[in-house]
Amino acid sequence: MAEIKKILFVCIGNSCRSQMAEGFARKFGEGVIEAKSAGVEASGIVNLMAINAMKEKGIDISSQSSTQITDEMLQWADVVITLGCCSADELCPVEFDGRKEDWCVDDPLGKAPEVMLTVTDEIEERVKKLIDEFRNS
Secondary structure, three states: EEEEEEEEEEOOOOOHHHHHHHHHHHHHOOOOOOEEEEEEOOOOOOOOHHHHHHHHOOOOOOOOOOOOOOOHHHOOOOEEEEEEOOOOHHOOOOOOOEEEOOOOOOOOOOHHHHHHHHHHHHHHHHHHHHHHHHHHH
């Protein structure tokens, strides 16, 4: 059996997109990936609209917390995925030898509720594809 991949999802405030990605990863990636999320400017809260959007998907992220990214998190990760906040190449230290990806996902904060639902669907699809890739490798 393949080694479990450690994935770090990063966005600006760690209040919405990265929280959703972590929630989907935990739900669908058991035995394949381990997930954490963080923010480059962590807000300290998980957005209520994100919590509600995820509840509609049958996933409870209300107990997750908004966390500032640390060097230890980057050292822990096999894969770092940014969700529209910055380039993973810029975020990761030079010595990071893991996989880096940038998912350009629209920031739904302050936008119409439909945008939150579109973003939730996009993140779910991307996370599932990532899990399938690791499951089949």
